[in-house]
Amino acid sequence: MTLLPDRVVANAQQSLGELDSLEPKLQVSNLSKSFAKNKDSRQQLLVLDKINLDIYPNEFACIVGASGCGKSTLLNIIAGLLPPSKGKVAIDGTELLGPGANRGMVFQNYTLFPWLTVADNIGFGLDLKKISKAERREIISYYLEIIGLTQFANSYPKQLSGGMKQRVAITRALANKPEILLLDEPFGALDAQTKEQMQEFLYDLWDKTHITLLMITHDVEEAIFLAQKIYVMSAHPGRIQESIKIELPTQRDLDLKLTGEFINYKRQVLQALR
Structure with missing residues (x-):
């Protein structure tokens, strides 16, 4: 896209x-x-x-x-x-x-809906806005690509690593098009190596x-x-x-x-x- x-x-x-x-x-x-x-x-x-x-x-x-x-x-x-x-x-x-x-908000805990797939978690706020299905698919597809989780679109949170869950949580907040994104120690629960990978991910996401x-x-x-x-x-x-x-x-x-x-x-x- x-x-x-x-x-x-x-x-x-x-x-x-x-x-x-x-x-x-x-x-x-x-x-x-x-x-x-x-x-x-x-x-x-x-x-x-x-x-x-x-x-x-x-x-x-x-x-x-x-x-x-x-x-x-x-x-x-x-x-x-x-x-x-x-x-x-x-x-x-x-x-x-x-x-x-x-304002979008991302917490330290992943706060994903365990009964929804990755794609549906990202699109949850879009459903509340009642946008068209075509636009919803476009936005979800774009964000899945930008966070590198396209192949996990139909996976559930329990099938993801901690870093992947937090990527989805950040993306879900972004997909709702907030003017400001607020993050409350989003990587505090991650191990040191995953935490550094997520720092690179977040900076790249902000840069885009x-x-x-x-x-x-x-x-x-x-x-x-x-x-x-x-x-x-x-x-x-x-x-x-x-x-x-x-x-x-x-x-x-x-x-x-x-x-x-x-x-x-x-x-x-x-x-x-x-």
């Missing part, structure tokens, strides 16, 4: 300087989140404090932080699954007040689709390999400690992790985390 579905037509990849000259696609403004310390308590525990993020069109951004710093809570608020206590989240200047089709993408991870090397910009979070409460532009070559492979430039970025991120 030679043509991408409408919303997934790839724009020319933009440099970080060009990104900064655009209006943000996603804005998180002075966002804070508190939870009651226990069911009967009026005391509040501040989990996120005055978070500000600007994610630009077609940008791949990562949020890095230690476990418990509030990364998943922040992503759930952006997805509309939790309300903020203060502040707001907006896409293209419009405040978000709940879940919406303009240029969807705006925000991912959280505690893996510093993963964030540097994938992102154009990294936001470093501190904990208790979670705050944005530093934002770091990653100006590595556009074409990336795993050998990049061995270069001096990559190691310098790793040192910078680790220093910010400390």
